[in-house]
Amino acid sequence: MILTVTPNPSLDRTYEIPGLDRGEVVRAAGERMDPGGKGVNVSRAVAAAGAPTLAVLPLGGAPGALVADLLDAQGIAVAPVPVTGQTRSNIALAEPDGTLTKINAPGPELGPEEAESLLTAVTERSAGADWIACCGSLPRGLAPSWYAELVARAHDAGARIALDTSGPALLAALKERPDVVKPNAEELAEAVGRPLTTIGDAVTAAEELRAAGAGAVLASLGADGQLLVEASGTWFASAPAAVVRSNVGAGDSSLAGFLIAGGEGPKSLASAVAHGAAAVQLPGSAMPTPADLAPDAVTLTAQIPWARPLKEAAR
Structure with missing residues (x-):
């Protein structure tokens, strides 16, 4: 069972539009509403694969109640922690060429008691989890050390931790030795404090995160593919996407698959x-089912193309 933690969840509305013209009325060709937040997306991807998740x-508020209802409708078990603030609502505008414009609300501010209640809810339910996936930015009111505290408590309970966050929260959590961290290229560059222009640069940065405390690093490099750097070795993998409809939740789907x-x-x-x-070939933040996967299209190698430039250099 994979337990997910989303400190700042959202209600996500995605509109497919022909183009974005500022100041004009834009008529959507399609729309969908999904429960959002990185950990929520991981749970949705796990459930779509037919595996248990919590x-x-x-x-x-009303958006929070709707998030719970949408998750329940997808057969996902929810352990809600009530807060006084209102769950945020986000908007994504998806254009036919794959361009995505996102408007993310800040979300509620959590007080000290709410922060502790969230930690307690996770640790009380961690005993039956094979993995705990802690994902996303921290809401207002939670210190950067909050994830570090969660990793420490989860390890005390015997659980393995996959952490997908960035900035000071990632750096603070490394001290508690999360089992896996999952940065994208930009987050990896931020963590080591320098630009990454080649796949070799990304490997070196991932090795530095391991030296700082991460058990393994699963690095998403966008269209270039993904890297896994762990104690037993380093691998690089990629797969083609015929049509890119939306990259919302694609990284979360990757973590779920991992x-x-x-x-x-x-x-x-x-x-x-x-x-x-x-995931990138599906609309909005839809998560792939086994029927959507093309495992034979994945190219996997231990021969890392060190000098290959990243299509989009990370700074």
Whole structure:
């Protein structure tokens, strides 16, 4: 079972539009509404794959109730932590060429008691989890050390932790040795404090995160593919995407695929890439089912193309 933690969940509305013209009336060709937040998306991807999951998240107001209802409709167990603030609502505008414009609200501010209640809810339910995926930015009111405290408590309970966050929260959590961290290229560059222009640069940066405390690094490099750097070796994998409709939740789908396959080694990396490639070809933040996956299209190698330039250099 994969337990997910989303400190700042959202209600996500995605509109497919022909183009974005500022100051004009834009008529949407399609729309969808999904429960959002990185950990929520991981739970949705796990559930779409037919595996058990539990989503722990703070919820407040009418948007929070709707998030819970949408998750329940997808067969996802929810452990809500009530908060006084209102769960945020986000908007995404998806254009036919793959351009995505996102408007993310800040979300509610959590007080000290709410922060502690969220920690307690996770640790009380961690005993039956194979993995705990802690994902996303921290809401107002939670210190950067909050994830570090969560990792420490989860490890005390015997759980393995996959952490997908960035900035000071990531750096603080490394001291508690999370089992896997999942930065994208920009977050990886930020963590080491320098630009990354080649795949070799990304490997070196990932090795530095391991030296700082991460057990393994699963790095998403966008259209270039993904890297897995762990104690047993380093692998690189990629897969083509015929049509890119939306990249919302694609990284979260990748993390779900990685954990579903065991959370270590090249087999798990291949699963992560297959899930990510399938997700970008779906509308909005829709998560792929097994029927959407093309595992045979994944190219996996231990021969790292060190000098290959990243299509979009990370700074």
